[in-house]
Amino acid sequence: MRTKNSTEEWVSIQKSKIWELSEENDKIMSVLKLSFHNLKSSLLKQCFGYCSMFKEDFKIERDKLIQLWMAQGLLHPSPGQSMQEMEDKGNEYFNILCQNSLFQDATKDEDGIITECKMHDLVHDLAKEVSKCESLMQDFNHVMEDNKTPEIRHVSRVPTSTLERMSELNIGGLRSLFLNDQISNTISSKLRALRVLDLEKADIEELPNSIGKLKHLRYLDVSYTKIKALPKSIGKLYNLQTLRMQSNKYLKKIPQEMQNLINLRHLYHDRKVEIPAGILGRLTSLRTLPYFTVRKEMGPGIGELGGLKQLKGQLSICNLEHVRDGEETKSALLVQKRNLCKLKFKWIGSGPTNYSSEKVLDGLQPHPNLQSLKIKSFMGAKLPSWMMSLENLKELRLVRCSNCEGVPTLGHLPNLRHLEIDGMSNLKRLGVEFYVYNDDAAASTSKQKRMIIFQALKTLDIGSCSELIEWMEAPMMCNGVKVYGNVFPCLEELSLCDCPKLRNAPSHFPCLTELKIYGMRNKMPIENIVSTPELTTLTTVRILGVKGLTCLPEGMLKKNKNLTSLWIRECDDLLVLLPMYLAVAHLFDYFL
Structure with missing residues (x-):
């Protein structure tokens, strides 16, 4: 209205x-x-x-x-x-x-x-x-009583027996069929006008060869079935727009004939489904492609992505260790794919050299519109500089990049909401460069009196960084612009896990509500974080295996009036006076 x-x-x-x-x-x-x-x-x-x-x-x-x-x-x-x-x-x-x-x-x-x-x-x-004039769900008796050709165009949730009875009449005009059971060659050969065939969760192990006769079919879903192979005749479905085959653990490979589906716009499949070389490069109408796996020898090369100019949504590129060099990754033309909003880059095994890995990742530069990026098991020592230019990025996850010695400057990214740094076992320091970088030109044109760092960040997760020793405060000044006190203004959740050598942490988290600290040999990080008088917003605190922690930082319980959950385990040095905790009225969930 x-x-x-x-x-x-x-x-x-x-x-x-x-x-x-x-x-x-x-x-x-x-x-x-x-x-x-x-x-x-x-x-x-x-x-x-x-x-x-x-x-x-x-x-x-x-x-x-x-x-x-x-x-x-x-x-x-x-x-x-x-x-x-x-x-x-x-x-x-x-x-x-x-x-x-x-x-x-x-x-x-x-x-x-x-x-x-x-x-x-x-x-x-x-x-x-x-x-109701053109759709049929479950009940078919009223059609059979008249024994006349019905005007039914869409059929859903009918048993196979009912479908067999329908075949006695003229079902050539059906446009949609949602079926949970087998579809025979006899029935499928009659469905000449069918646009939609949805077999999701159907109890089937194969598709009939006659499916290739469904010339008008535009939507096919065989997700959650036991189908082991698609018939070669699927290559005759020239009008197919959407093919869904998710969560099908029996399907291992798709036929070469699928290269003929030039009107295919949306392809959904599991990561382990093998796609022969040359197929994807011809499907230039694709908008949806969840996974692209680089094969070692006869499989598709990453250059096949180059012609898929209309890709949108999310894309995971796996087995990047099989890519030879940076020039090969540049042929994927990711930087031109403005509608891709989420990318994942994943290495599975070891490549030729760490240097080659760096060149490969350099060549995978995405379009500036990218909103989410995950890099997993990258083997290089240095992350690419293009990460610092992704001003629309909302989520960044760096997972098991074990050779990386540092993290790019990220504090200036205006839309970054979620940051995960996990398994970077060669990372020793998060210093000033983590927050800001020197840019005299930017400083000279800046009209701001203060620089806000990590201005949109809501969650920060740092974990399994076994060599991380130091996490510094943000600098007081950068290029003549005041920084200190304008860091993490929106951060709500902070997790520091399994960083045993970490000996200090920043102290300015004005909006922090949830704090999780696990596996520390030093009590200073938690004291740095919670001792500042400005932190009064905590609601949940989880502490596990922090050595040297004899008591909670002074005033933490009293000044955080909204703290309702306190969880402490395996802190062997902690001297606990239980009545002190019970005396805090707002603390109703605790585990010591």
Whole structure:
């Protein structure tokens, strides 16, 4: 209703007879119908009706629903928006349905984007009502009684026996089939108009060869099945837009014929599924590709990513030890893929030299739009300088980069919210360079009187850095700009785990609520962090295996009035006076 702008429109709604209904459910259903009828686009109404294919109270995945709409041809661009992607139109429709309260129980990501939702029972009943002329769920008796060709276009959750009975009539007009059981050659050969075949969680071990006859098929899902191999005839599905085969532990390899699926936009598969060389390089319409595994010999080379200019979302590149040099990684053209928002780089085994690893990672420079980056088991000694230019980065995870001797300057990144440094066993020091770097040009043009460091960071996790000795305070000044006191202004969660040699830590964490410190041979880090008078926001403290800690820092309990959980274990030097803790009224969860 928020789209209603004129007085006349609102008066018309006010005078509606729905408000005269006595039964509450009738009134709610009528309000929902009013909301539905006020949807401006007939295609949008069809998109809503299509949701009846899902079970009641089913968690609907946003991307999957949009891909189903797309397969049905419901996402045509609006007049004047010929360049609009179908997926963008689907997102627009999805948001409108949410705004009209036709979707509920939304699951949102950190940026507030809805990723999943449900339909209320009454909303689902409405979806079934508006689609009843062309959709069939479970009951087929009314069709068989007339023995006439039905106008059914979409079938969901019917047993195989019912589907066999349907084949006695003309089922050539079916557009969607959601099936939980086997699909025979006889049935599949008749489904000539089928756009959607959803076999997710179906009890099947193979697909019939006749699937290649489904020339109009645009959506195929065989996730969570026991399928061991895809038939070669799948290469004849030239109109296929979405192929999902997730969580299928039996499927090891896809056929070479898949290189013919030039209209494929979304490919979902597990990391261990082998994709023969030459296939991905030809699928230039791909928007979704969760994994790319570099093979040692005859498998795909990383250069196959170069032609996939429309990739978006997230991508994990695995087995980077098989890449020969930096020039080869540059051919992937990641820096040109502006719609990739999440990247993971992973080495599995050892490569030729550490120097080669550095060149490889240098060549994987992403587009500045990147929002999330994870680097795992990198074997070089130095991380690339391009990391310091990722100003849109929100999440950075450096995991088991055991040869790295330092961390790039990250404090200036304005959007960085989450930082993890784990398993960097050669890291000895987090110094001034961790916060800021010298840039006289930037300093001369700066109009700020103060420099804010790690201005958006909410969580910081430093773990398993066995050689880390020193974590310095931020500098007082940098290029004439005041820094000290403007560090970690938003940090809420800090974890220091298994850094036994660490002997000091910063003391300015003005908003810290959760603190976890494990595996320390020195008590100074925890005393540095909590002793400052400014820290009054703690709610949770976890301490494990800190040597030399005889008592908690003075005043920590009393000044942190919101501290409700204190957990201490294996601190052998701690002298505990239990009544002291029990006397703190706000502390109700403790373990000593």
